[in-house]
Amino acid sequence: MSKNIREELERWEKTTLQKVISKAPERQPSFQTTSHIELKRLYTPLDISELNYCTDLGFPGEYPFTRGVQPTMYRGRLWTMRQYAGFATAEETNKRYKFLLEQGQTGLSVAFDLPTQIGYDSDHPLAEGEVGKVGVAIDTLKDMEILFDGIPLDKVSTSMTINSTAAILLAMYIAVAEKQGVKSEVLQGTIQNDILKEYAARGTYIFPPLESMRIVTDIFAFCKDHVPRWNTISISGYHMREAGCTAVQEVAFTLADGIAYVEAAIRAGLDVDSFASRLAFFFCCHNNFIEEIAKFRAARRLWARIMKERFKAKRDESCMLRFHTQTAGCTLTAQQPDNNIVRVAFQALAAVLGGTQSLHTNSRDEAYALPTEDSVRIALRTQQIIAYESGVAEMIDPLGGSYAIEALTNEIEKKAMEYIEKIDAMGGAIKAIESGYIQGEIAESAYQYQKEIETKKRIIVGLNQFQIEEEPLRDILKIDPEIERYQKEKLARVKKERDNHKVKQSLAALKRAAQGTDNLVPPILEAVKAYATLGEISDTLREVFGEYRER
Template identity: 60%
Template sequence: MLEQKSTEPKQPVVEQGTLFDKTELERLTVKRTHWEETSVKKSSQRVPERDNLFTTSSVPIERVYMPQDNANLDYTRDLGLPGEYPYTRGVQPTMYRAKPWTMRMFAGFGTAEDTNARFKYLLKQGQTGLSTAFDMATLYGYDTDHPLAAGEFGKCGVAVSSLADMEVLFADLPLDKITTSMTINSPASAIWAMYIVNAEKRGFPMASLGGTLQNDILKEYIAQKEFLFPPEPSLRLVVDTIEFGTRYMPRWNTISISGYHIREAGATAVQELAFTIADGLAYVDAALERGLKIDEFAPRLSFFFDVHNDFFEEIAKFRAGRRLWARLMRERYGAKDPRSWMMRCHAQTAGVSLTAQQPENNVVRTAVQALAAVLGGTNSLHTNSLDEALALPTEKAALIALRTQQIIASESGVVNTVDPLGGSYFVEGLTDETEHAAMEYIKRIDELGGVLACIQNGFFQREIAESAYRYQQEIDQHKRTIVGVNDYLMDEQIKVPTLYVDYAGERAHLARLKRVREERDASAVRHALDNLRRAAEGTENTMPALIEAVRAYATLSEVMDVFRSVFGDYMEPAVF
């Protein structure tokens, strides 16, 4: 007797965990081959494809992406829902449908008064968070009247030599209602102490303060080179801030692990992601060694990424980074709190992509990069100004940059759904490729002895130098077009107004510094600096002693000189 056939529709055979039917993938592979041999071949004979179709990081791009390029994609494992592990689609369930990202324009120039006025202007124009740039002397831990600070006053940020400057810098601002980011590294704990003391003097307890301290010293040795002390004691100071923030400042991100400067130095998108995550793991290891528990401090770790010109590569980088960090936190470190798995990040459009030639073009570059950051799911964003290849941004240029974000948020429609490019064959394929390539780098770093060993042996520096050299060769050989630089040139010189920092502001700043030294209690300063020295020479957390010192109006140089005398200066080994 013949077996009766079922009248129920046959269910497709699906590979366990994957989205696509194996039989259908095989059929599509045949169809793709036929398409390439017929339609593509005919089209290419008539209009040949261009050469050099690769990302900004020189990753080759396929002609078309199809389900085969996502054959192993498991939705629950690799994507999930927004606000849930592995956070590929974003760290909040409703993302920008609830509220836009924080618009945090980087600002700082000249005197504390100048920058305070710029802060107030930007807040009035709709900025939703503050981001502070410091001048070169401050970044290297020197008072403005130090011989090594000559000629640097206020030119790349605001000068802060003592608590008196911090008091002016944040005067009349609601520090309990806004969040403040401060981009500073070697002197980060001292500058943070000044911010804390100023807030407390105005009636804002430290527990009420929200913000972010960049404080990522490891990337200084890798890329930006604004280090002061050897890596080991510098890492100790970072852990001091992590421990202090964990205990007393629950709203503060005590470190912003930064890929931005790594990318600006010439790294690829994959190198930026991998080296940044490796640095993050080094901070986690150091905090655990201090005795902190992973779920005590990991929820307040934050990240900072560059957004370059390659639209889809940058989107994939953000998505891959969240997934990779979540997996490492949960699987390598056993973190149980979902907040510990989240990679919360700030983004800034690529300063290195801005051109002095035809500077108005930078408005377009910034808009493309900002849109990529938003579609990638950033939590806050700074947009560069059109004149930043020439000077610090003018008020008008900064306003255009802020309006760029506001137009994206209010007019583009990209905020209406979460992760709108999720499921794109191209984006998912590139996300997966980026994650795997970054993880391979992290494994190599581990095999070479970790981040500190790779700083000493020059691994990071060589990798970045080679990438930067390759990128510049591609420009020089016209394999890569930079509009207005190596193509679409114009004979006429286009000039834009630029910001000028005058000497009157420096004189006013120096006069305030002189008054501080004359009017403070000298014995209290000596006592506080002695306490700081004892803390630095021992093993206790240096933050309480730093707070005591800056409260007594010890200057930045005086505080950092204590650390210099205890830890010594660092000279980078030659790398070939």
């Protein structure tokens, strides 16, 4: 059969196609994806002639999971609609969560402010001007109690974008649950806890890499026994993509980081099948619709193969790449902001066609500020329209078998693997980050992307073509600067009312654990329950571990 297709293709190229092309050349001499994959004009069975259905695609819920991680996918349960939210104080953010849950959101996702993410209390000099700006300010367990007031933690799942202070926030979450009468064993959610990409792109590191990796693996070990339904890490490509890398680089750098975590956990004495099923992933969904769908499928298959072949995982669950997706913030334009609604819709659709487990859709006004309630409602409605109206959730991997999708899936997997081999040769992801290699690759791609926009090689509607005269958006969410004072007062009150002797004791115990090899999570949990502040706990660890400085 394939001989006939080849002959027929050649005939078509020489006759029908040639007749048109000789008169009217195509729009561009060549077409490429963002990862510089040269796109063919037409994909045919010839491009996937090597594909073995059973070993390369298989069936949903089975290795290598190319077609999806669950046997019924969205026919069974829709993806979790999870809007990343948090601003100002715990009081304000609690209101936003209740609003989102009323609007039909199915999971929570907490955005913390930068001081909380970097281990400073709201009254620290470096926190000035940052309190409550990009997320909610959490200083003590008191704030966390307010944040989840009236939200039953045995019913919702909560994702927390928190990395170098992940152990502290997880401990606070467990403590709040306990106060609600909910056992840690039933808690469901995710902490990002992906410190490697913080050095590579996002920047909220505190400690040097080795000490950070110890905290990460301590969390794996603690959760395995005490919070078994919790995703202990969300290995994230999102931020590296936002910092400018391509789709192929996103897959490669994320999975390379994943390999480093698995290696660290195995070195710490954990059996691969005891923790691997709790690893989760987080990807970006950018503009190139077909490339993004192929990217998710390629990532799923490649991770499955790495877990089975490299780490000899025995359980299928250990090989399953489950992921959250957020639409690409860097594609939002300040110009004609309503266009962003359309961009986000396409990106969200690609994420669903790529088989995401949960999704955040960005809001139209996020090139200006954190979203208003109205904007975030449209973003959530976008997901609901895809889920309930578009029909794409009614069958599994509907684009599987498409010549183009399968060819690109193969190509992305191959190119990402080449990168991973290069990183292996450098000694792994930690070494590649310490030497600045990954940061350099990201910066290079970001610069090329910007140049393509400025030379109009890449058209962004409303930005470098189809512009209009317009006024910048003024109806945006503003954070009242007064909240910084309010937050500091609340913190001072907690410090006055708590048992300071108990705080001192718990911090001393934490220090001893940090100096030795005991798991850090139990002493952090004790400190949190004594209302030690996030800054005090972080400082205790800073004293022992030191701080990382960017090269």
